[in-house]
Amino acid sequence: MNFHQLHIFFTVAERGSFSAAAQALHMSQPAVTMQVQALEEHYGTKLLIRSTKRMELSEAGKTLLPYARRSLELSQETDAAMASFSRNLLGRLQLGASLTIGEYVLPRLLGPFGREYPDISIMLKVMNTTQILEEIANHQMNFGLIEAPVEHPDMVLNAVMEDELKLIVPIGHPLAAREGAVYLEDMLKYPFVLREKGSGTRKVMEDVLLERGYDPETIQTVMELGSTGAVKSAVEEGLGITMLSTSTVKHEIALGLVKMIDIADASFKRNYYSIQLRSSLLPMAAMKFLDYLKEHSR
Structure with missing residues (x-):
């Protein structure tokens, strides 16, 4: 018995068939079958009950499954711990x-990471969360970085970075003349330009408002736009105020195009998450990259 066999058994159990596991592991189906049979021979018992219509875990297989899962998790934790020495x-x-993340957070981190680890090449795709999940599931990428937690039976999430939303107003706006922080009640008196419903940024804003007893549907929304850049341009033109990640408006603030304002009675903090297949092991280079993000994104 070895870890590789446990990993294959776990993948077969999670995927529900030898063919699906073979695709996930980039192995031939006979090779997957052979490794599971070797594991069964090691323990002297059947782990999987095969039939023409379905495959089920035997009682022995049900007993082994949590141990196989723990061994996979321990391997991932070991790689994460050792990545700092690589x-x-x-x-x-x-x-x-x-x-x-792709347009505003990673660009300032990829350069320094590339200089420190010149032999690691990175291919980055900027896309929505649904597309990221699809490509990970189809083994077209190692992992993804997303703005809001999602639930997926085949994937695991880990918080890697922190972010915070702040109130962003045009320079000539009445709130821009205020000294210090403003209150939610004052902020909500004005028209907003927001990202489209379903975006991670908007969800964070609406969740915090609900926690504070405000109905997001009562916000005076004059415009909904599909990109952060479009929202910033609309705010610059005085069409409304907005809530955006601090990392997305550094340039505009430095140029004096907009003003960032703190909220006195609420904090709009969130995490960014890495997401990967539960049954896949990330390469050490990926572990090092995620470790780098945790250390340098604060």
Whole structure:
């Protein structure tokens, strides 16, 4: 018995068939079958009950499954712990990132990471969360970085970065003349320009408002736009105020185009998450990249 066999058994059990597991593991179906049979021979009992219509875990297989899961998790934790000692890493990382992360957060981190680890190449796709999940499931990328937690039976989430939304107003707006923070009640008196419903940024804003007893549907929304860049341009033109990640407006604030304002009675903090297949092991280069993000994104 070895870890590789446990990993294959776990994948077969999670995927529900040898063919699906073979596709996930990039192995031939006979090779997957052979490794599971070797594991069954090691324990001297059947782990899987096969029939023409379906495959089920035997009682022995049900007993083994949580141990196989724990061994996989322990391997991932071990790689994460040892990644900090790896300096001469090679590899090609294929990852996806949602809009705010891919366009505003990662660019300032990829350069320094590339200089520190020049032999790791990164292929980044900026896309929505649904597309990221699809490509991970189809093994077209190692992992993804997303703005809001999602539930998926085949995937696991880990918080890797922190973010915060702040009130963004045009320079000539009445709130821009205020000294210090403003209150939610004052903020909600004015028209808003917002990202489209379903975006991670908007969800964070609406969730916090609900927690504070405000109905998001009562916000005076004059415009809904599909990108952060469009929202910023609309705010610059004085069409409304908005809530955006602090990382997305650094340039505009430096140029004096908009003003960032704190909210006195609420905090709009969130995490960014990495997401990967539960049954897949990330390469060490990927573990190092995620570790780098945790250390340098604060």
